[in-house]
Amino acid sequence: MTPFALRDPVYPADAAAIAQVRSAADPSWPVTAEGVRHEFESRDPDFFQTQVVAEQGGRVVGVGGIGHDSFSHEDWRYWGGLHVHPDARGQGVGTALYDELVRRVRGRGSREIRTMLSDLPHDAAGVEFLRKRGFAAKWERYESSLHTRDADLHAFDALMARVEAGGVRLKSLPELAGDPRRNRLLYELDWLLFQDVPMGLTLTRRSFEQWVKDELDDPSLRPELSFVAVDPTRNDPLTGPYVGYSTIGWNAAGNYAYIGMTGVRREDRGRGIAKALKVAAMRALHAAGGGEIKTFNDSPNRAMLGMNEQLGFRRTATRTRYELTLKEES
Template sequence: MKTLNLSIRPFEERDYAAIAEVSNAAWPDEAHTEARLREDDDHAPEIKWGRFVAELDGRVVGHAEYTQLEGMYHPQKFAAWVTVRPEFRGQGIGKALYARLMEALEPHDPISILSTAREDQAAALAWLQKLGYEERMRYWESRLDVAAFDFAPWAGRIEAVEGAGFELKSLKELETDPQHRRKLYDLWLEARLDVPRPEAMSEVSFEEYCKWVFDSRYYLPEAHFVAVEVSSGEYVALSTLWKTDGDYLATGLTGTRRAYRRKGLALALKLKGIRFAQEHGAREIRTGNESNNRPMLAINEALGFVKQPAWIDFVKVFRQG
């Protein structure tokens, strides 16, 4: 290690661009930008987090972060990640970053740490397992070639839902409803109950939800679609698309209130999203699904989404909380 002239130091404001560069080198098919990092760093007040960078001869070649997950918040549960540029791996840099993370976490007395790796990254999987992390959950990212999508096999699906007493509206169209944010939040609260997650779900306030959605630079109201029951005005299903810093759109939550399932609402909303993507020249739509979430996987498979290598959530438990 001494011959590397390696230093591990706390993150500074000036490091955003360098961290984005490292992340893009490690994951070249994803869009990592300074703007995205800055928004992600806008944490809730109670969240404990820290970040460190690895410099080799003055160049940032890796970074590591610990944080807490606002939708799965526990005061002593953390998530942590280490990222090193591919050409600098195998030299002990990741090990040094991880050691610094653990040193920083010690005063917080963590009871568990969650980390993530992709199934095609054999070295990362082996390293996490060697450190005592155990698999908790896996999920696929699936991608749809927007330009190649053929609407012909799906003709009439949107119209059938609308004929059954539902309006499929974008949030842009619903902005005239003074209660649209509260109605969306109430729908989201029910829909998120069925989302698989590696840790227990925590409460998210209306104010925090609005910050996540409506204050985000990636919010795309024209592509956040909601099924509204005409007779009651209730918001009963949603499927959302988000801007990214790349040439693809990212799927947020797709979900339906339990009393309104098996009516084709989720499929119709996803078709609305694909139509939007085609009309606006998006190359791809990306979505993520837990590996056992067959209802949502079945919809995406039927639409032509192609699975990528699975992401795996690992958790190291120090003691039961």
């Protein structure tokens, strides 16, 4: 068994090696070096984050990270994850990474650690790893997918016509690039919509600048497939005429699209706008050559789960949030 050593990663030099390890360990969500660099460079400086890599024979074989849960921040709660290349498993790499990450956050007064794994075969060993260390399953998120070649996109013609007849126009992000308020209006709309998503979390609001980094500057975002519902009759002081939106990202390493956020203001629900936004994205992707689309919804979100089924999405996996309460060391 070849010895390994832990060290802090160096960016951008280690980005490609980290992407390779993460992609091999989690083939359902592979990443690119560009994506890894963006994650590192766009981190919110107001929150603690730390990473460790395991190096064996001059090769990065494992990577782990942990930090404040900036999406639902409490100073004592941390979110983490680790990946070990399949070729290097069974040698204590995962244990060493885990112990080092926990040591670092214990020193900061951490009382709780959260992470997420799927029920897909490649995560089975990871789930057992967590259970042995006292993690408990607390929350489920369902993954569903469809391929545009299997979707009957004309089945929604009446829906699209009805939404348009109601005065709503679906505009892609590039089509709204000339609106100087676009980013600020979307920022306000995003905050309103996320507070209505049943995620089992108390959300922390990001700054406008951080939101733009995370969302609009994300290299995975496909602006031409991401749509905003615009109702010119609305003039909300925060969201203006924007009443809903849906974003599409592209996993370049996995060659599939994924839905980020889809939502509509409370006052405008029941008009078919959310479904129309998703259909617009599906049609745009089909026109661009087609492909698979994945979406992720928390288990209590019955309305969105039902809508996705109507659109043709089928359940492919369950992703479970695991939580560990750290006991005080004696």
